[in-house]
Amino acid sequence: xxIDRPARPERATLPVEDAGRDRQTKADKTRARLIxxxxxxxxxxxxxxxxxxxxxxxAKMKAGSxxxxxxxxxxxxxxxxxxxxxxxxxxxxxAIDEAGPASSPLDRLRxxxxxxxxxxxxxxxxxxxxxxxxxPKRLRDHHMKQERAYAAIFADLLAEAQKKGLLRxxxxxxxxxxxxxxxxxxxxxxxxxxxxxxxxxxxxxxxRLLAGGIVEPGASPIG
Amino acid sequence: xxIDRPARPERATLPVEDAGRDRQTKADKTRARLIxxxxxxxxxxxxxxxxxxxxxxxAKMKAGSxxxxxxxxxxxxxxxxxxxxxxxxxxxxxAIDEAGPASSPLDRLRxxxxxxxxxxxxxxxxxxxxxxxxxPKRLRDHHMKQERAYAAIFADLLAEAQKKGLLRxxxxxxxxxxxxxxxxxxxxxxxxxxxxxxxxxxxxxxxRLLAGGIVEPGASPIG
DNA sequence: TACACTTCCTAACAATTGTTAGATTTGACG
DNA sequence: CGTCAAATCTAACAATTGTTAGGAAGTGTA
Numbered sequence: 228x229x230i231d232r233p234a235r236p237e238r239a240t241l242p243v244e245d246a247g248r249d250r251q252t253k254a255d256k257t258r259a260r261l262i263x264x265x266x267x268x269x270x271x272x273x274x275x276x277x278x279x280x281x282x283x284x285x286a287k288m289k290a291g292s293x294x295x296x297x298x299x300x301x302x303x304x305x306x307x308x309x310x311x312x313x314x315x316x317x318x319x320x321x322a323i324d325e326a327g328p329a330s331s332p333l334d335r336l337r338x339x340x341x342x343x344x345x346x347x348x349x350x351x352x353x354x355x356x357x358x359x360x361x362x363p364k365r366l367r368d369h370h371m372k373q374e375r376a377y378a379a380i381f382a383d384l385l386a387e388a389q390k391k392g393l394l395r396x397x398x399x400x401x402x403x404x405x406x407x408x409x410x411x412x413x414x415x416x417x418x419x420x421x422x423x424x425x426x427x428x429x430x431x432x433x434x435r436l437l438a439g440g441i442v443e444p445g446a447s448p449i450g
Numbered sequence: 451x452x453i454d455r456p457a458r459p460e461r462a463t464l465p466v467e468d469a470g471r472d473r474q475t476k477a478d479k480t481r482a483r484l485i486x487x488x489x490x491x492x493x494x495x496x497x498x499x500x501x502x503x504x505x506x507x508x509a510k511m512k513a514g515s516x517x518x519x520x521x522x523x524x525x526x527x528x529x530x531x532x533x534x535x536x537x538x539x540x541x542x543x544x545a546i547d548e549a550g551p552a553s554s555p556l557d558r559l560r561x562x563x564x565x566x567x568x569x570x571x572x573x574x575x576x577x578x579x580x581x582x583x584x585x586p587k588r589l590r591d592h593h594m595k596q597e598r599a600y601a602a603i604f605a606d607l608l609a610e611a612q613k614k615g616l617l618r619x620x621x622x623x624x625x626x627x628x629x630x631x632x633x634x635x636x637x638x639x640x641x642x643x644x645x646x647x648x649x650x651x652x653x654x655x656x657x658r659l660l661a662g663g664i665v666e667p668g669a670s671p672i673g
Numbered sequence: 674t675a676c677a678c679t680t681c682c683t684a685a686c687a688a689t690t691g692t693t694a695g696a697t698t699t700g701a702c703g
Numbered sequence: 704c705g706t707c708a709a710a711t712c713t714a715a716c717a718a719t720t721g722t723t724a725g726g727a728a729g730t731g732t733a
Contacts, residue, residue, distance in 0.1 A: 254680065257681095275496070276498065278719080279720080279721065280720080280721095288681070290720095290721085291722080291724095292682065294721095299721080300721065395662070395663075398659075402651075403655065405637070405640050406637070406652075407633065409633045410630065410633040413636055417632075424622075424625065432622060432626065432629065436621075436659065436663065439662065440660055440663040477710070480711095501691085511711070514694095515710075518710060519710095522692085
């Protein structure tokens with residue numbers, strides 16, 4: 228369908244979110260707006276189902292005009308993914324920073340889990356976008372890189388806690404981390420803002436689980 | 451695009467999987483084969499991306515012929531969903547039965563979690579299909595019914611354990627259940643059969659987590 | 674004013690989709 | 704064999720998709 232690409236307005240793929248201080252000015256805002264609209268649509272309906280014409284409509288443009296800002300549909304989706312994981316990363320790291328370096332790794336972990344879940348539910352991201360295998364392969368690689376960096380945050384917290392002797396032995400922390408992240412990622416599929424639970428409640432419930440389990444000590448020694 | 455439906459070969463929507471004993475005979479097999487092919491395709495690429503022409507090709511037919519067996523594409527997807535959740539349900543219930551009624555609820559829970567994960571990884575279902583919100587609304591309702599019945603299995607096990615005094619108090623078992631199921635559901639996104647871990651290993655790790663948590667007793671009392 | 678550059682639109686294209694009507698094949702039974 | 708229904712195919716349809724070429728506005732500079 229497409230074979231070659233002719234000359235096109237060059238446009239450095241800048242971080243989109245934090246536009247530093249040297250404002251490239253003017254309607255790079257349009258680019259940001261397009262990403263924002265695409266983001267919302269992807270959140271609502273999944274990365275498939277999102278068409279260029281719907282994005283354009285949401286940004287009060289016509290579909291063809293998008294190609295002035297992006298080279299292809301894939302690049303919009305990539306930008307959306309980037310914005311999503313990047314945002315979560317920043318939110319989590321900020322939460323960790325706010326806990327302070329003197330805090331316990333477990334407290335920082337709780338803060339991180341809270342931030343992660345809050346962002347996930349607010350932006351409704353993980354459940355829709357992290358289904359990486361569903362993405363066309365071309366988008367997968369770049370996205371998984373970011374995903375790994377994000378996962379490393381939590382891995383570091385767990386490793387730190389272990390190093391300080393706060394954790395029981397016999398656990399595969401990598402598995403524990405992925406189980407935990409999966410549990411939180413999946414929250415978006417069942418959580419209702421109208422219910423009695425706040426996102427922090429859910430995160431804390433997981434943290435309690437990690438802390439001591441649900442089983443009464445003494446009952447059924449497993450593992 | 452479509453407004454009305456003319457007469458069409460009637461075909462009772464039979465359970466598809468267990469064809470009882472009164473074999474409606476003959477190429478209802480074709481229907482089953484179509485579902486099977488669709489199932490595989492959905493597993494591989496997600497319920498979008500699966501086209502009638504690909505299903506037909508996989509079943510060595512032409513796209514138009516599918517309409518002899520199904521009224522629409524939606525009905526194929528629905529059949530696939532039904533087959534998926536139904537299969538998981540049967541696998542889990544069988545695992546529970548095999549544990550025996552004399553077993554501890556926690557042992558039955560472990561068996562159920564194992565069976566759930568095994569089915570999930572084998573059929574690669576949850577990660578692809580349970581993203582219910584992504585489904586067109588018409589398919590959602592019926593599927594969520596089945597999903598609720600499936601979730602009830604695990605809810606019952608937890609409730610039973612609680613009734614027998616095996617669980618610590620202060621937990622929202624509903625949340626715990628959904629966190630746990632989410633954790634397992636998400637395994638399909640990161641699990642690799644080539645790695646050192648078996649599905650049962652992962653399920654057991656979660657069970658250990660539920661049992662006693664990862665935190666050394668005495669460190670950082672949370673909640 | 675005119676010029677040049679940026680931004681967007683119009684109008685189409687080729688491809689693919691779900692779907693359908695009608696013809697054709699298959700297979701069992703007389 | 705012939706007959707009739709079941710099962711599949713052929714060939715198209717309307718709609719929608721990503722994409723593109725070329726033109727039309729907008730916006731500032733000389």
